[in-house]
Amino acid sequence: MHKKMAFSFPDEVLEHVFSFIQSxxxxxxxxxxxxxxxxxxxxxxxxVFVGNxxxxxxxxxxxxxxxxxxxxxxxxPHFADFNLVPDGWGGYVFPWIAEMAGAYPWLxxxxxxxxxxxDESLELIAKSFKNFKVLVLSSCEGFSxxxxxxxxxxxxxLKELDLRDCEVDDLSAHWLSHFPExxxxxxxxxxxxxxxxxxxxxxxxxxxxxxxxxxxxxLNRAVPLDKIANILRHxxxxxxxxxxxxxxxxxxxxYSDLAGVLSSCKELKSLSGFWDVIPDYLPAIYPVCSxxxxxNLSYATIQSPDLIKLVSHCPNxxxxxxxxxxEDSGLEVLAxxxxxxxxxxxxxxxxxxxxxxxxxxxxxxxxVSLGCPKxxxxxxxxxxxxxxxxxxxARSRPNFTRFRLCIIEPKTADYLTLEPLDVGFGAIxxxxxxxxxxxxxxxxxxxxxxxxxxxxxxxxxLSVAFAGDSDLGLHHVLSGCESxxxxxIRDCPFGDxxxxxxxxxxxxxxxxxxxxxxxxxxxxxxxxxxxxxLNVEVIDERGPPDSRPENCPVDKLYIYRSxxxxxxxxxxxxxxxxxxxxxxxx
Amino acid sequence: xxxxxxxSLPSTPIFPFKMLDLNSYGYELREGLGPFGIxxxxxxxxxxxxxxxxxxxxxxxxxxxxxxxxxxxxxNRIVPKTLPLLFWTNQRPNDEDEPKDVDDHSxxxxxxxxxEGLVGWPPVKAWRKKVRRxxxxxxxxxxxxxxxxxxxxxxxxxxxxGNAIARKIDISLxxxxxxxxxxxxxxxxxxxxxxxxxxxxxYLDREGDWLLAEDVPWRTFIGSLKCIKLIRSRC
Numbered sequence: 001m002h003k004k005m006a007f008s009f010p011d012e013v014l015e016h017v018f019s020f021i022q023s024x025x026x027x028x029x030x031x032x033x034x035x036x037x038x039x040x041x042x043x044x045x046x047x048v049f050v051g052n053x054x055x056x057x058x059x060x061x062x063x064x065x066x067x068x069x070x071x072x073x074x075x076x077p078h079f080a081d082f083n084l085v086p087d088g089w090g091g092y093v094f095p096w097i098a099e100m101a102g103a104y105p106w107l108x109x110x111x112x113x114x115x116x117x118x119d120e121s122l123e124l125i126a127k128s129f130k131n132f133k134v135l136v137l138s139s140c141e142g143f144s145x146x147x148x149x150x151x152x153x154x155x156x157x158l159k160e161l162d163l164r165d166c167e168v169d170d171l172s173a174h175w176l177s178h179f180p181e182x183x184x185x186x187x188x189x190x191x192x193x194x195x196x197x198x199x200x201x202x203x204x205x206x207x208x209x210x211x212x213x214x215x216x217x218x219l220n221r222a223v224p225l226d227k228i229a230n231i232l233r234h235x236x237x238x239x240x241x242x243x244x245x246x247x248x249x250x251x252x253x254x255y256s257d258l259a260g261v262l263s264s265c266k267e268l269k270s271l272s273g274f275w276d277v278i279p280d281y282l283p284a285i286y287p288v289c290s291x292x293x294x295x296n297l298s299y300a301t302i303q304s305p306d307l308i309k310l311v312s313h314c315p316n317x318x319x320x321x322x323x324x325x326x327e328d329s330g331l332e333v334l335a336x337x338x339x340x341x342x343x344x345x346x347x348x349x350x351x352x353x354x355x356x357x358x359x360x361x362x363x364x365x366x367x368v369s370l371g372c373p374k375x376x377x378x379x380x381x382x383x384x385x386x387x388x389x390x391x392x393x394a395r396s397r398p399n400f401t402r403f404r405l406c407i408i409e410p411k412t413a414d415y416l417t418l419e420p421l422d423v424g425f426g427a428i429x430x431x432x433x434x435x436x437x438x439x440x441x442x443x444x445x446x447x448x449x450x451x452x453x454x455x456x457x458x459x460x461x462l463s464v465a466f467a468g469d470s471d472l473g474l475h476h477v478l479s480g481c482e483s484x485x486x487x488x489i490r491d492c493p494f495g496d497x498x499x500x501x502x503x504x505x506x507x508x509x510x511x512x513x514x515x516x517x518x519x520x521x522x523x524x525x526x527x528x529x530x531x532x533x534l535n536v537e538v539i540d541e542r543g544p545p546d547s548r549p550e551n552c553p554v555d556k557l558y559i560y561r562s563x564x565x566x567x568x569x570x571x572x573x574x575x576x577x578x579x580x581x582x583x584x585x586x
Numbered sequence: 587x588x589x590x591x592x593x594s595l596p597s598t599p600i601f602p603f604k605m606l607d608l609n610s611y612g613y614e615l616r617e618g619l620g621p622f623g624i625x626x627x628x629x630x631x632x633x634x635x636x637x638x639x640x641x642x643x644x645x646x647x648x649x650x651x652x653x654x655x656x657x658x659x660x661x662n663r664i665v666p667k668t669l670p671l672l673f674w675t676n677q678r679p680n681d682e683d684e685p686k687d688v689d690d691h692s693x694x695x696x697x698x699x700x701x702e703g704l705v706g707w708p709p710v711k712a713w714r715k716k717v718r719r720x721x722x723x724x725x726x727x728x729x730x731x732x733x734x735x736x737x738x739x740x741x742x743x744x745x746x747x748g749n750a751i752a753r754k755i756d757i758s759l760x761x762x763x764x765x766x767x768x769x770x771x772x773x774x775x776x777x778x779x780x781x782x783x784x785x786x787x788x789y790l791d792r793e794g795d796w797l798l799a800e801d802v803p804w805r806t807f808i809g810s811l812k813c814i815k816l817i818r819s820r821c
Contacts, residue, residue, distance in 0.1 A: 079706065081709070081711045082705075082707070082711070408708050
């Protein structure tokens with residue numbers, strides 16, 4: 001019966017139906033229905049997502065999806081953000097660009113995260129894809145402004161150039177002048193990561209002036225406050241704006257210019273930047289505050305009273321990023337003013353100081369959880385926590401989908417009872433049934449992992465540090481968390497047993513990172529030998545793991561499923577455990 | 587720490603469904619052995635016999651949970667395609683693994699480098715650290731000009747490469763690199779050979795980075811200094 005139905009629709013009809021299915025997960029599900037759907041789907045998939053660039057080879061992707069227009073690739077593991085992945089580990093995009101340059105002259109969009117992008121890659125992109133429209137580089141490195149110049153010069157249809165959180169070799173600000181005078185299609189430009197040297201203001205101004213469709217503009221720190229008015233004057237249609245440095249001698253003309261031009265931006269919904277903020281200039285943004293849905297003040301080193309004033313002007317705020325200068329008092333105001341708040345991130349102003357420098361505690365998080373009914377995503381750095389607070393938070397906010405708590409001092413106990421925080425985090429996973437991402441901190445025993453394994457059925461990503469007592473902890477997670485895709489662990493006493501007992505689980509996940517744990521070289525070899533569809537990488541800067549006894553723990557372990565087999569671009573300090581010899585040196 | 591993995595897999599390829607179900611290794615923390623009372627050191631022949639006599643998992647409590655709760659509903663489990671490489675035992679891990687072993691073998695005891703600073707902790711993006719560096723340095727410089735220090739103690743740990751014993755010096759007694767290095771040389775009994783400095787002065791700053799002291803002005807050094815290490819000059 002079903003077979004008949006499949007044949008009764010011409011392929012074009014099914015293709016048309018599939019064109020409404022955008023999400024990757026759904027597309028993958030569609031392709032698994034039957035062979036003919038697999039075939040139709042693969043010919044009409046336009047956006048390809050590869051969560052781990054080493055899980056599959058460029059050629060395999062090209063073979064399966066002959067007509068995609070957009071690709072998203074992710075490279076290094078998440079812990080690379082915190083310097084845990086040594087430089088040179090991998091994640092090179094060039095082989096992908098090279099393969100696609102030949103196969104896909106019509107490629108339009110490339111989105112990369114945590115990959116190494118060279119100027120050569122950028123130049124190849126500029127040369128190969130005539131209709132190239134979107135380049136988003138998130139937390140990437142390896143390129144300079146020369147590569148950007150190549151993109152600017154050649155990509156006539158470029159709509160989006162977004163360099164969020166990248167490390168760019170800032171050789172010259174004049175790369176912006178490489179956009180030809182005839183070029184007007186820019187819709188989104190994010191150069192906030194570029195260096196603080198002199199920027200080519202006039203080129204920037206002219207660019208903004210002629211690109212009348214510009215909706216997003218995120219400037220870098222080099223752009224001084226008094227230049228902003230000139231730039232914004234040409235772009236009253238902006239929806240998202242990131243200032244440069246927000247400090248200047250307090251001058252009434254600069255202020256009124258700025259306030260005037262900002263108030264003419266009627267579409268503005270998102271503000272960011274605010275480096276080196278001088279509080280005197282903050283009121284200039286008050287006219288736009290009532291429409292703001294997103295505010296990133298995470299570089300704004302202003303104190304609580306100024307933050308409170310600002311936040312109370314923004315009743316429609318959905319997303320707030322802020323430093324802990326906001327303090328508990330500021331978060332209480334936030335809780336009462338911003339009832340639409342969905343996402344909150346509070347960053348530490350002094351992460352390495354021994355003593356708290358601000359009055360920000362668990363109370364702030366409790367206040368926001370109680371007061372903001374739509375809150376679903378939180379990243380919170382603080383210095384103390386209690387089980388009681390966590391239980392209150394969990395009970396009042398069961399709609400959390402992302403909960404990341406970082407208590408700055410490792411292994412900090414409940415400050416009220418001196419007990420571990422197992423019960424508190426247990427409440428989070430028990431009440432928040434849709435929780436997809438969780439980061440743990442504080443003093444935690446194997447118990448918390450039992451709770452996680454029992455309740456966190458939708459959990460996809462878990463980050464663990466300085467927690468647990470034994471392999472039982474890891475076993476709870478690997479055997480209980482059905483939806484787990486990414487697990488990253490550092491400095492926990494997890495060894496071989498849980499890993500080997502749950503080896504099959506690893507094939508159902510994207511990746512597992514374990515550093516400074518207790519997994520022996522012998523176990524890594526065994527895993528590599530017995531699990532051909534896993535790449536088991538041992539990262540150890542101390543030297544070859546076979547120069548130490550087999551039962552010695554490895555420094556870092558990165559395991560990921562792959563149908564591409566072991567990679568060959570590894571640096572000297574990475575070894576892949578595989579079937580043949582158990583050890584392959586690069 | 588000997589690792590006996592029971593590498594020889596059972597000869598019969600067909601196992602009862604419940605046996606293969608990795609997720610039903612019911613570990614009752616409060617009770618004795620779970621359904622698989624297997625000692626990890628046994629070879630697999632005894633595994634199969636004790637496994638087949640295991641009790642069935644039982645249905646999931648559906649939230650709440652009594653003490654005796656089984657954790658998963660077995661009928662919903664999919665059979666994993668590979669066999670576990672190790673059968674989980676419910677023995678208290680402490681009986682077998684001495685947690686002390688972790689410290690013995692691991693170069694990664696919880697506080698690396700004797701509290702000189704953890705790499706990548708707190709988990710703040712490097713990109714944000716750069717911003718903070720500017721902020722911290724400005725503040726440190728201001729504090730120093732007022733004669734104060736960010737932290738209350740002025741004693742700083744000093745280590746020398748090749749020397750296991752760390753020393754401490756009162757950094758507030760020094761106002762220049764010259765006086766600091768003279769004191770350090772005396773402390774560690776180093777002498778200048780042929781006019782060449784045999785050791786380089788490096789320090790760990792507040793962001794967790796190791797820097798060469800000679801690259802920065804004294805004020806910057808003082809403002810962000812956490813501890814000092816003397817490394818051999820190789821030139």
